[in-house]
Amino acid sequence: AQSVTQPDIHITVSEGASLELRCNYSYGATPYLFWYVQSPGQGLQLLLKYFSGDTLVQGIKGIEAEFKRSQSSFNLRKPSVHWSDAAEYFCAVATPGGGNKLTFGTGTQLKVEL
Amino acid sequence: EAGVTQFPSHSVIEKGQTVTLRCDPISGHDNLYWYRRVMGKEIKFLLHFVKESKQDESGMPNNRFLAERTGGTYSTLKVQPAELEDSGVYFCASSQDYRGEQYFGPGTRLTVT
Numbered sequence: 001a002q003s004v005t006q007p008d009i010h011i012t013v014s015e016g017a018s019l020e021l022r023c024n025y026s027y028g029a030t031p032y033l034f035w036y037v038q039s040p041g042q043g044l045q046l047l048l049k050y051f052s053g054d055t056l057v058q059g060i061k062g063i064e065a066e067f068k069r070s071q072s073s074f075n076l077r078k079p080s081v082h083w084s085d086a087a088e089y090f091c092a093v094a095t096p097g098g099g100n101k102l103t104f105g106t107g108t109q110l111k112v113e114l
Numbered sequence: 115e116a117g118v119t120q121f122p123s124h125s126v127i128e129k130g131q132t133v134t135l136r137c138d139p140i141s142g143h144d145n146l147y148w149y150r151r152v153m154g155k156e157i158k159f160l161l162h163f164v165k166e167s168k169q170d171e172s173g174m175p176n177n178r179f180l181a182e183r184t185g186g187t188y189s190t191l192k193v194q195p196a197e198l199e200d201s202g203v204y205f206c207a208s209s210q211d212y213r214g215e216q217y218f219g220p221g222t223r224l225t226v227t
Contacts, residue, residue, distance in 0.1 A: 004156075032213075036218075041220060042220055043117070043118065043205070043207075043217070043218035043219050043220045043221065044157075044205070044207075044218040045218070046215050046216070046217075049215070051213075090157065092157075099162050099169055099170050099212055100145070100162075100209065100212045100213060100214075100216070101147065101159045101162055101170060101173075102147075102149070102157075102159060102216065103159065104149075104156045104157040104158070105156060106155065106156045107156070107157075
């Protein structure tokens with residue numbers, strides 16, 4: 001069965017600093033890969049997704065993620081964090097042909113210091 | 115365009131009682147998913163509807179959970195009887211096709227005391 005690991009439960013960065021959130025997955029082939037964000041009181045919002053092709057994916061809010069097959073990773077990066085980026089971030093995978101049901105990591109809570 | 119809505123936003127019930135959660139997907143979305151997040155754990159898949167049919171219910175924890183999707187529109191998730199371990203946040207999501215983006219609702223926080 002596939003699984004997703006987000007090793008950092010909490011991360012604190014200063015506003016303006018760069019951000020990298022780690023995600024590793026376990027699956028026999030290349031799954032579909034996603035990053036979602038949840039702000040307080042809101043539903044999960046899709047930031048970006050990877051199905052195939054270019055391994056560097058651009059998303060909304062200036063975010064990008066890079067798929068590295070050799071490391072089974074899909075890390076999210078943002079060059080400069082804003083206070084409004086404080087939220088919980090989830091990495092997720094889906095099995096191609098598997099109905100698109102998502103398997104999530106445990107989430108990373110991002111705190112931004114002003 | 116209205117997003118995915120869920121009702122209620124929060125429910126507190128006693129062990130042994132029944133609770134019904136409702137999800138209204140985005141109009142025209144055939145695919146509807148239920149997920150659950152127990153405190154401190156990851157969000158887990160419960161089941162997937164395509165229109166009114168259950169496509170995949172492999173994540174349903176036990177037979178105390180019953181999901182329906184009337185006429186392929188809104189969906190309900192009933193827990194009967196509720197147990198303490200059922201506490202958590204229940205999310206609903208919908209998508210237009212099976213590879214499409216899943217749009218999530220804000221969730222229903224269920225507390226069983």
